[in-house]
Amino acid sequence: MEHLRKFNQIVGAVTEALREGRIGFSLQHVNSDAGDVLYSECLGRLVEPDGTVRTTGEFIAFLEATGRVAAFDRHMIGLAFEWLDSHPTGVLGCNVSAANISDERHWAALHDLLFRNRKMASRLVLEITESLPIATLPSAAEFLRSARALGYKVALDDFGTGYATPEALLSIPVDMVKVDAFFVQQGRDQAGRFLYHIVGLASCVAPIVIVEGVETYAQLEAAKAAGATHVQGFLLSEPTLFPVHGGLAKSSAKAIMRSGQLPQFWN
Numbered sequence: 001m002e003h004l005r006k007f008n009q010i011v012g013a014v015t016e017a018l019r020e021g022r023i024g025f026s027l028q029h030v031n032s033d034a035g036d037v038l039y040s041e042c043l044g045r046l047v048e049p050d051g052t053v054r055t056t057g058e059f060i061a062f063l064e065a066t067g068r069v070a071a072f073d074r075h076m077i078g079l080a081f082e083w084l085d086s087h088p089t090g091v092l093g094c095n096v097s098a099a100n101i102s103d104e105r106h107w108a109a110l111h112d113l114l115f116r117n118r119k120m121a122s123r124l125v126l127e128i129t130e131s132l133p134i135a136t137l138p139s140a141a142e143f144l145r146s147a148r149a150l151g152y153k154v155a156l157d158d159f160g161t162g163y164a165t166p167e168a169l170l171s172i173p174v175d176m177v178k179v180d181a182f183f184v185q186q187g188r189d190q191a192g193r194f195l196y197h198i199v200g201l202a203s204c205v206a207p208i209v210i211v212e213g214v215e216t217y218a219q220l221e222a223a224k225a226a227g228a229t230h231v232q233g234f235l236l237s238e239p240t241l242f243p244v245h246g247g248l249a250k251s252s253a254k255a256i257m258r259s260g261q262l263p264q265f266w267n
Helices: 002-020 060-066 069-086 104-116 118-123 138-149 166-171 188-203 217-226 250-259
Strands: 023-032 037-047 053-055 092-097 124-129 153-159 176-179 208-211 230-232
Touching (some): 002 023, 002 069, 069 104, 069 118, 104 118, 104 138, 118 124, 124 138, 138 153, 166 188, 176 188, 188 208, 217 230
Parallel strands (some): 092 124, 124 153
Antiparallel strands (some): 023 037
16 A cells, blocks of 8 residues: 555656756766767656656656557656757657657657758657667557658667567667667676677667766776667766756756655655
C-alpha cells in the first residue's frame, strides 16, 4: 500500500509539474576524441515547488509503467525546439521512448510535432530509448524512416543492455549508436575486450558510435582504442543540476518557495 501511495504521488507530481511548466532540461555534450561537440543531449529536470531539482532517472520508470511517458517525451521535444529556435547554430539530442512510437495515437502526435518543426530537423537527434522490444514493433521502423525522411537523425540509445540488442540494431534505421556506459565502466581489461566487440558491431550499421559514461581518462582511452568516434560523460561535459531551459526561472522558483502554495511529493 505504501509503495502504491508513493508511486501515485510521483506520477501526480510529474503531471502537475508538466502542467505548471516546472519541467526543463540541462545539457551534456557529445564530444569527439578531440573535444569537438557533435551535439548536446537534453537531460530532463523537474523543479519541485520548494526548489529541489529531480533528474529524469528519479521518475521516468514510473511514467513508463503508467503509459504517460509519451506526453513527457513530446513536452521535452517541444522544449528542444524552443531552444533550437533561439540558438540557430545549436544541435540537440532528445530521448524518445519506444512506447512513443509503438502506439498509433502517440505515433501520430509525435510525428505531427516533428513535421511542424521540420525546418530544424537537421539540428535534432532523436535518441530512441527501448522500454519495449522495438525489434518486434513494425510501426517503430516505419516511424523512424518517416522521421529520417524529414531530415532528423536517429540514435539507438543504451546499446548492449535491455532491449537495445543486436536484433534491434539490425531492425531499425539509425544514424548513430550510443553504447551503454556499463561497457566502459568495467575493469580496464574487461572494458577493452567488451568495448572492442560492441563498438565494432555498432559501427557495422552506423557511421557514428558514441560511448556513454566516460568519467576518467582511462575510460576515454579505452573508448578511443575500441574505435568509438565520440564519447559522452562527466569527464568532458558535466551538466548543471538546475535546468538551463524550461522548468522555472530561478527567480520564479524562489518565489514559489517563499509562497509555500504547493505540496512536495518526494517524501
